[in-house]
Amino acid sequence: MSRAWLVVLVVGAASIAFKAAGPVVLGGRALPGLVTRVVALLAPTLLAALVVVSTFATGRELVLDARIAGVGAAAVAVALRAPILVVVAVAAVTAALVRTF
Amino acid sequence: MGEELARGARAGARAVAPVALAVAAFGLTFGVLARNAGFGAVATVVFSATTFAGSAQFAAASVLSAGGTLVAAIVAAILLNTRYLPIGLSVAPTLRGPSWRRALKAQLVVDESWAIGHLGGGRFDPGRIMGAGIVLWCTWVGSTTIGVVAGDLLGDPRRLGLDAAFPALFLALLAGQVEGRRGLLAAACGAVIALALVSFVPVGVPIVAAAAACLLGLRR
Numbered sequence: 001m002s003r004a005w006l007v008v009l010v011v012g013a014a015s016i017a018f019k020a021a022g023p024v025v026l027g028g029r030a031l032p033g034l035v036t037r038v039v040a041l042l043a044p045t046l047l048a049a050l051v052v053v054s055t056f057a058t059g060r061e062l063v064l065d066a067r068i069a070g071v072g073a074a075a076v077a078v079a080l081r082a083p084i085l086v087v088v089a090v091a092a093v094t095a096a097l098v099r100t101f
Numbered sequence: 102m103g104e105e106l107a108r109g110a111r112a113g114a115r116a117v118a119p120v121a122l123a124v125a126a127f128g129l130t131f132g133v134l135a136r137n138a139g140f141g142a143v144a145t146v147v148f149s150a151t152t153f154a155g156s157a158q159f160a161a162a163s164v165l166s167a168g169g170t171l172v173a174a175i176v177a178a179i180l181l182n183t184r185y186l187p188i189g190l191s192v193a194p195t196l197r198g199p200s201w202r203r204a205l206k207a208q209l210v211v212d213e214s215w216a217i218g219h220l221g222g223g224r225f226d227p228g229r230i231m232g233a234g235i236v237l238w239c240t241w242v243g244s245t246t247i248g249v250v251a252g253d254l255l256g257d258p259r260r261l262g263l264d265a266a267f268p269a270l271f272l273a274l275l276a277g278q279v280e281g282r283r284g285l286l287a288a289a290c291g292a293v294i295a296l297a298l299v300s301f302v303p304v305g306v307p308i309v310a311a312a313a314a315c316l317l318g319l320r321r
Binding site for chain 1 (some may be wrong): 110122123126127129130138140141144147148151152153154156157158159160161163165167168171174177178179180182183184185186187188189190191192193196200203204206207208210211215225259261262263264265266267269270271272273274275276278279280283284287288289290291292294295296299300301302303304307308311312314315316317318319
């Protein structure tokens with residue numbers, strides 16, 4: 001089986017289980033506040049890590065290239081509250097232009 | 102379906118329409134990027150139909166396309182989806198019926214339908230959640246499929262600047278997720294941990310290791 005299919009099956013099964021766990025297994029019981037506070041920080045933490053790694057890393061090397069210009073332009077678009085498609089397009093076009101010239 | 106549930110579902114479907122437009126753009130992008138990350142066409146669509154969570158799907162595709170290990174891709178995506186535990190708990194009292202039906206309904210509870218079904222004060226309208234969730238699921242799977250087809254027609258992702266699309270997407274998602282000083286601090290720590298590790302551990306591991314920053318939540 002390909003790596004992609006393994007990711008799809010394992011992550012898919014885990015996501016279905018996470019979503020169903022609350023309503024089916026735990027009923028109406030609440031998670032301890034401590035757990036909730038830690039879980040709440042997972043999304044911002046991992047997304048920030050994904051931003052910097054996909055901007056600066058190529059394999060195991062830190063590389064400064066056209067992606068930085070693209071992400072910089074995207075940051076401006078995000079600050080201006082642009083829709084997500086605009087943010088992505090701005091980043092891609094900027095990086096492509098920097099590479100061309 | 103009861104009359105009241107049906108009315109709620111129609112209201113939820115209407116309320117989610119503008120959000121669905123943004124989700125469609127997101128799904129389109131996922132289809133294109135996943136194909137370029139080495140996902141087959143069918144695998145990409147099945148991923149959207151089952152996982153039904155953009156950030157986790159993008160994380161897995163990003164780690165794999167960067168040459169990361171299978172385990173790192175899976176763990177990063179699963180960690181991003183752990184937020185569905187507390188989200189599922191919050192709606193648990195509103196979802197009725199036998200457990201298989203509750204499990205099925207729970208699949209429609211995603212960030213956006215959860216927000217639209219929230220009536221305030223921790224109370225939820227099950228009809229609105231279901232109506233919004235069904236529209237979102239169809240939009241997400243449909244736009245992924247279109248993106249898969251479009252991705253096959255496009256050429257070299259680097260020439261098109263698509264390698265800058267991943268960080269741009271994560272940045273847009275991050276902007277919507279950071280709340281308060283603690284969130285900002287956790288995000289900054291996560292970024293620093295990941296960058297510091299890039300040269301020393303296998304690809305993908307820095308993302309997973311960055312999760313340690315969320316232990317900041319242990320402090321009151």
